[in-house]
Amino acid sequence: MKPTFSIIFFTVVSGAGLGLLSLLALADLCIARVLPRDMLVPGIATGFLLVAVGLASSTLHLAKPSNAWRSFSRFRTSWLSREAVLAAKLMAVSLLYAALALNDARAAFRLPVAALVVVLACAVLFCTAMIYASLKPIRQWHTRWTPACYLLLGHWSGSLLLLTLAILYRADARAFTGLAAMLGVAALAVKLGYWRAAASQNRMLTIERAIGVREGVRPPGVTVAQARLFDAGHSHGTFLTHEFGFVLARRHARALRVAALVLAFAAPVAAWAAGARSAAAVAMFAVVCIIGLMAERWLFFAEARHTVRLYHGDART
Amino acid sequence: MKLGLLIDLDTCVGCHACATACKEWNASSPVSGPLTDLEPFGAEPSGVWFNRVRHYEVGEYPATKTINFPMSCMHCADADCVTVCPTGASYKRADGIVLVDQDKCMGCNLCAWACPYGARELDPSSGTMKKCTLCVDRIHDERLEPEERQPACVLACPTHARWFGDYDDPDSDVSRLSAQRGGFGLLSELGYAPVNRYLPPRQPPAIVGVDDAKALLERGLASLASPVIRR
Numbered sequence: 001m002k003p004t005f006s007i008i009f010f011t012v013v014s015g016a017g018l019g020l021l022s023l024l025a026l027a028d029l030c031i032a033r034v035l036p037r038d039m040l041v042p043g044i045a046t047g048f049l050l051v052a053v054g055l056a057s058s059t060l061h062l063a064k065p066s067n068a069w070r071s072f073s074r075f076r077t078s079w080l081s082r083e084a085v086l087a088a089k090l091m092a093v094s095l096l097y098a099a100l101a102l103n104d105a106r107a108a109f110r111l112p113v114a115a116l117v118v119v120l121a122c123a124v125l126f127c128t129a130m131i132y133a134s135l136k137p138i139r140q141w142h143t144r145w146t147p148a149c150y151l152l153l154g155h156w157s158g159s160l161l162l163l164t165l166a167i168l169y170r171a172d173a174r175a176f177t178g179l180a181a182m183l184g185v186a187a188l189a190v191k192l193g194y195w196r197a198a199a200s201q202n203r204m205l206t207i208e209r210a211i212g213v214r215e216g217v218r219p220p221g222v223t224v225a226q227a228r229l230f231d232a233g234h235s236h237g238t239f240l241t242h243e244f245g246f247v248l249a250r251r252h253a254r255a256l257r258v259a260a261l262v263l264a265f266a267a268p269v270a271a272w273a274a275g276a277r278s279a280a281a282v283a284m285f286a287v288v289c290i291i292g293l294m295a296e297r298w299l300f301f302a303e304a305r306h307t308v309r310l311y312h313g314d315a316r317t
Numbered sequence: 318m319k320l321g322l323l324i325d326l327d328t329c330v331g332c333h334a335c336a337t338a339c340k341e342w343n344a345s346s347p348v349s350g351p352l353t354d355l356e357p358f359g360a361e362p363s364g365v366w367f368n369r370v371r372h373y374e375v376g377e378y379p380a381t382k383t384i385n386f387p388m389s390c391m392h393c394a395d396a397d398c399v400t401v402c403p404t405g406a407s408y409k410r411a412d413g414i415v416l417v418d419q420d421k422c423m424g425c426n427l428c429a430w431a432c433p434y435g436a437r438e439l440d441p442s443s444g445t446m447k448k449c450t451l452c453v454d455r456i457h458d459e460r461l462e463p464e465e466r467q468p469a470c471v472l473a474c475p476t477h478a479r480w481f482g483d484y485d486d487p488d489s490d491v492s493r494l495s496a497q498r499g500g501f502g503l504l505s506e507l508g509y510a511p512v513n514r515y516l517p518p519r520q521p522p523a524i525v526g527v528d529d530a531k532a533l534l535e536r537g538l539a540s541l542a543s544p545v546i547r548r
């Protein structure tokens with residue numbers, strides 16, 4: 001699949017914002033004692049801003065953005081529509097949450113809204129992932145690893161932002177580092193699981209399957225035959241080759257995977273282990289992590305092989 | 318109703334007449350025309366097509382066969398392109414035809430991603446997704462003669478490799494031919510239940526062994542030569 005920057009930016013940046021909102025509200029629900037009260041509003045604002053910037057970026061890949069408002073209309077069937085509707089609801093609810101926090105509303109009013117923020121933020125992350133995971137023609141995406149990756153990678157990058165805020169507002173950082181450490185390990189594990197599943201030949205399709213060799217599209221007298229593309233019927237690229245024909249050299253893929261892992265996981269851990277404790281330093285490695293996740297997301301698209309490529313001569317998906 | 322096409326891979330000669338006839342008819346289609354050409358006279362011509370013909374080589378020499386393979390929208394019974402559409406632009410009609418409402422589409426490409434057959438192509442000039450309409454503006458037009466109420470690709474095919482009809486009707490040409498000759502839908506394991514079917518090439522009776530082949534050849538040669546020798 002062709003990697004499109006606006007979508008990569010959207011899923012990574014919104015993902016971090018959603019993770020931050022979800023973890024902040026969760027902290028408010030569970031460990032309110034160690035959460036400085038003045039940290040809530042800037043935290044919600046940061047998360048809100050990241051989600052908003054991401055959503056704005058996502059409209060850039062639309063060929064006809066003037067019809068984008070119609071994407072709220074198919075909640076019952078389309079994951080993309082669900083994502084749009086729930087993201088809009090989350091933004092409204094997080095504004096309410098910020099207003100309640102700003103006015104020091106009683107916990108009885110604030111906490112139900114916080115719970116709603118947790119649920120909605122996780123739901124939006126899940127819907128984004130399901131847009132990809134629901135696509136049967138792309139076997140690398142059509143697995144349970146995809147929603148697991150989106151949920152945990154979003155929360156991992158969000159937990160680094162939350163840690164930055166905790167240090168900035170002089171909270172007891174121990175709870176937040178513990179949370180980040182757990183999420184980091186889980187996120188790394190599911191990403192490695194995703195790559196393992198993508199490398200397996202599970203549900204792999206071949207060009208012979210695509211053109212129906214088994215059903216009888218073969219020379220007379222043979223039962224098994226290999227097929228190759230003889231002519232694609234067009235002299236230059238088409239929408240299909242442009243959208244689905246992206247090929248990534250295996251050498252580059254390996255280098256990019258290493259870069260993604262180093263930036264998104266190893267660098268923050270190494271910096272923390274080396275004693276980086278200031279808010280500025282933690283903010284810096286949160287940004288490095290987000291850049292690493294952009295490399296990871298670029299690979300998510302670049303390494304996915306759409307079934308239609310079989311009709312253009314690929315031997316397998 | 319389950320309207321669709323039947324494509325005979327035995328008789329298709331890969332002439333692309335179906336694809337060009339499609340382009341010609343639908344260029345002025347009120348449903349989803351025009352089929353914009355991009356750089357038609359430039360170095361890298363490209364453009365929107367509803368129907369594309371590809372060519373494959375199957376088997377190893379000497380047992381090889383060239384397969385000409387026209388592909389357009391399969392008008393799937395379980396069409397994911399319709400399900401994933403966030404705007405409601407993609408829809409399936411009661412007669413089985415899958416269409417895109419050009420006024421509603423926002424050009425997000427998700428339906429093209431959901432289609433394993435490459436049936437949908439984005440037109441960058443209108444910013445909307447375009448696809449085969451099964452010539453919905455011909456097949457129901459009662460001002461046309463009954464035999465003219467068929468998709469342009471079917472009418473254009475010089476080898477009669479394309480058939481149009483209702484797969485829900487067991488007596489229609491497409492249902493009958495498909496049943497007789499092992500018609501199949503592409504990539505059935507993906508579960509889209511494609512309506513269009515393909516007829517595999519006919520299998521001529523196999524020659525059993527080398528000796529049989531020799532005997533056949535000799536008999537053939539003898540029957541050719543005998544009138545000459547007699548004279």
